[in-house]
Amino acid sequence: MLYSKTTPEQKRLALRQGLASGRLQQFPGAFNPLSARLIQEKGFPGVYISGAVLANDLGLPDIGLTTLTEVATRAGQIARMTDLPAIVDADTGFGEPMNVARTVQELENAGLAGCHIEDQINPKRCGHLDGKAVVDLDTALKRIRAAADARRDPNFLIMARTDIRATEPGTGGLEAAADRARALVDAGADAIFPEAMGTLEEFKAIRDAVDVPVLANMTEFGKSRLFTAAELEAVGINLVIYPVTLLRIAMGAAERTLEAIAAHGTQEAQVEEMLTRSRLYELVDYEAYNRFDTSVFNFQVPGRY
Ligand SMILES: C[C@](O)(C(=O)O)[C@H](CC(=O)O)C(=O)O
Numbered sequence: 001m002l003y004s005k006t007t008p009e010q011k012r013l014a015l016r017q018g019l020a021s022g023r024l025q026q027f028p029g030a031f032n033p034l035s036a037r038l039i040q041e042k043g044f045p046g047v048y049i050s051g052a053v054l055a056n057d058l059g060l061p062d063i064g065l066t067t068l069t070e071v072a073t074r075a076g077q078i079a080r081m082t083d084l085p086a087i088v089d090a091d092t093g094f095g096e097p098m099n100v101a102r103t104v105q106e107l108e109n110a111g112l113a114g115c116h117i118e119d120q121i122n123p124k125r126c127g128h129l130d131g132k133a134v135v136d137l138d139t140a141l142k143r144i145r146a147a148a149d150a151r152r153d154p155n156f157l158i159m160a161r162t163d164i165r166a167t168e169p170g171t172g173g174l175e176a177a178a179d180r181a182r183a184l185v186d187a188g189a190d191a192i193f194p195e196a197m198g199t200l201e202e203f204k205a206i207r208d209a210v211d212v213p214v215l216a217n218m219t220e221f222g223k224s225r226l227f228t229a230a231e232l233e234a235v236g237i238n239l240v241i242y243p244v245t246l247l248r249i250a251m252g253a254a255e256r257t258l259e260a261i262a263a264h265g266t267q268e269a270q271v272e273e274m275l276t277r278s279r280l281y282e283l284v285d286y287e288a289y290n291r292f293d294t295s296v297f298n299f300q301v302p303g304r305y
Helices: 008-020 033-041 051-057 068-079 097-109 137-150 170-186 200-209 229-234 245-264 268-273 277-283 286-297
Strands: 025-028 047-049 086-089 114-118 157-162 191-194 215-217 239-242
Touching (some): 025 047, 033 277, 047 068, 051 068, 051 086, 068 086, 114 137, 114 191, 137 157, 170 191, 191 200, 191 215, 200 229, 245 268, 277 286
Parallel strands (some): 047 086, 086 114, 157 191, 215 239
16 A cells, blocks of 8 residues: 555665576566556566656657656656666766766665666667767766765666667677776676667677676667567576566557547447456555555544543
8 A cells, every 4th residue: 555665775675686686687667656566566576767758758759858856756656656676767867977976866865776877968869769979988987986976875776878889880889888888887887788789699798798787678669679588588688678668558559549439439349458447446456545544444542541
């Protein structure tokens, strides 16, 4: 009932333990607090909170328009509804290294278990689009150093994302990504998110370059094929995210339903696809609120007062 009773510290520890377990951690992207409940119920070990989803949810493109306050607030609302650790996309960290430091502290305050900070210039783009540019190495490293220094809980995960792969064609970009990944780890990154890897061999090259956990981004309609968990595990990937999957599928269903209502004057044919009223109530733990109400109502004030 209400918010999760698992503390942010416990969630961060669970995230660290999951990453150290040697098993691939699958983190689906929650597009709202309720979907985080569903992710937990289905047995996943964690929740991802996508910057693209947070921006798109506001009707905005994912080009760095959202503010730290918006991201921390919404990510916090999602994180508090689940016992699972939640990792949020902190884009470029919302400014200079000093801003990155504040970003990390605000995300800690919001109950997140970790975040990733990338090396794109502003305005940033989706990592799977062309025409991206990255900041120089010095700036990229300072962002990560600032993030690592600012955290108060040593288990808050600082993940460095590098977008450099797609800025240089051929193997040049891959070598640049491996070099940058090594430097980012030296600057304090706990994990690496190599963006827009094309093949499993590319993921493996980054895996071999660093000795911290490596993330794979299985976003649809992007530059990477949708590798299975088994394929990713076989090349040593530790964490896989499905950032926009649930939003895309939910919006797809919403679009089809609106078309059906417009065409047929009823949603009758769509009802079978819906979460039923009772299933929805189950997800929000409706019964627990009723029990709480009854127990408070029946509470007997002890006679000594
Ligand atoms: C991971 C990502 O940064 C996100 O915001 O979720 C996006 C996902 C997407 O646009 O599909 C990305 O840049 O890959």
